[in-house]
Amino acid sequence: MAPPKKSKKSKKESRKANNSPNEPKPIDSDWWDCFWQKNSSTPGYSVPNEEAEGFKYFFRVSKKTFEYICSLVREDLVSRPPSGLINIEGRLLSVEKQVAIALRRLASGESQVSVGAAFGVGQSTVSQVTWRFIEALEERAKHHLRWPDSARMEEIKSKLEADFGLPNCCGSIDATHIIMTLPAVQTSDDWCDPENNYSMLVQGVVDHEMRFLDMVTGWPGGMSVSRVLKFSGFYKLCNSGDRLDGNSTTLSGGVEIREYIVGGAAYPLLPWLITPYETSGLVSSMASFNTKHEAARLLAVRAFSQLKGGWRILNKVMWRPDKRKLPSIILVCCLLHNIIIDCGDKLHPDAALSGHHDSGYGEQYCKQVDPLGENLRENLAKVFTKAHVEQTSLSK
Numbered sequence: 001m002a003p004p005k006k007s008k009k010s011k012k013e014s015r016k017a018n019n020s021p022n023e024p025k026p027i028d029s030d031w032w033d034c035f036w037q038k039n040s041s042t043p044g045y046s047v048p049n050e051e052a053e054g055f056k057y058f059f060r061v062s063k064k065t066f067e068y069i070c071s072l073v074r075e076d077l078v079s080r081p082p083s084g085l086i087n088i089e090g091r092l093l094s095v096e097k098q099v100a101i102a103l104r105r106l107a108s109g110e111s112q113v114s115v116g117a118a119f120g121v122g123q124s125t126v127s128q129v130t131w132r133f134i135e136a137l138e139e140r141a142k143h144h145l146r147w148p149d150s151a152r153m154e155e156i157k158s159k160l161e162a163d164f165g166l167p168n169c170c171g172s173i174d175a176t177h178i179i180m181t182l183p184a185v186q187t188s189d190d191w192c193d194p195e196n197n198y199s200m201l202v203q204g205v206v207d208h209e210m211r212f213l214d215m216v217t218g219w220p221g222g223m224s225v226s227r228v229l230k231f232s233g234f235y236k237l238c239n240s241g242d243r244l245d246g247n248s249t250t251l252s253g254g255v256e257i258r259e260y261i262v263g264g265a266a267y268p269l270l271p272w273l274i275t276p277y278e279t280s281g282l283v284s285s286m287a288s289f290n291t292k293h294e295a296a297r298l299l300a301v302r303a304f305s306q307l308k309g310g311w312r313i314l315n316k317v318m319w320r321p322d323k324r325k326l327p328s329i330i331l332v333c334c335l336l337h338n339i340i341i342d343c344g345d346k347l348h349p350d351a352a353l354s355g356h357h358d359s360g361y362g363e364q365y366c367k368q369v370d371p372l373g374e375n376l377r378e379n380l381a382k383v384f385t386k387a388h389v390e391q392t393s394l395s396k
Helices: 008-018 031-039 051-059 063-079 095-108 112-119 123-140 150-164 225-231 233-239 284-310 326-342 371-395
Strands: 169-181 198-206 212-220 260-262
Touching: 031 051, 031 095, 031 112, 051 063, 051 095, 063 095, 063 123, 063 326, 095 112, 095 123, 095 326, 112 123, 123 326, 150 169, 150 284, 169 225, 169 284, 169 326, 198 225, 198 284, 198 326, 212 225, 212 233, 212 326, 225 233, 260 284, 284 326, 284 371
Parallel strands: 169 260
Antiparallel strands: 169 198, 198 212
């Protein structure tokens, strides 16, 4: 005898019983073991054999720093949306897996499809998770990127003087281009930079540890570096005396040196921003100053190389990004860069870019010279002249 046919009613009841909205779904808590087994031997990756280093290779942070990042965004990721997100197996994505997906997307710059395949989730899930993470960290990690208070600034100045011989120096400034493609309706000369790429500029000031103290972005790549500076809030604060106008230091001979930062030839020479001497016709004091200045200036260059190397979404050509959202992505990458430093963590050795962060871009030059800035630079050059004389007399 044939088995009795199931009624349509019984099928519906069965479906309802198996998908009860009140039944809690298991949380995807074993995500790391699954990810490691699936991706540790993927062709094309130079994954370290040791699991802890492998974790840092994929996500740029140690497990301890990863847990700290999760603690910052946990409340936001749990509460929005209330129902949570599920993977293809029907399990809720844990906060840890959501953070891992977002970090992997930012760290690798790989497509949402590729990142999703590595975690067993769809492209739309990667997109939603990454943006929710960016919004949460942008709000919850603000304290990791701020201008130092007076005590912290004294420490920075002391370190920079010890390392580079520059008294009362507060940091180094540089800028970089984030290259992107744009739909035809959004293309314009404003966004086309000197190398004929569509790009967005990022300006950053860093300290002796290459930590970002101030950053500004959102400006079109067609602008010059010096123009971006003049449109920034940082410029306005410095010009009004609300920043870089703390304690002056008095050198022997009664010469006062005010607070300042160092920048390359693309920047104007200002009372609080010191650029190098032009290379032609240098006397020894100028050449000595340029050498010390360049060593300190490279802090910002190296910081951007680490930023774009660690978070490679910034180093790849972005495919038609939302220009309103891109500044948030850039800011969150800067926050992650600082969190790594603040947590005593280090990037995986092969993360930082091996070359310049703006590879292929020619150096810009700014001819603007403020007399007060010129006077400060001359006084700083005299510091190295005196130091050279004293060192010579001691060696005799």
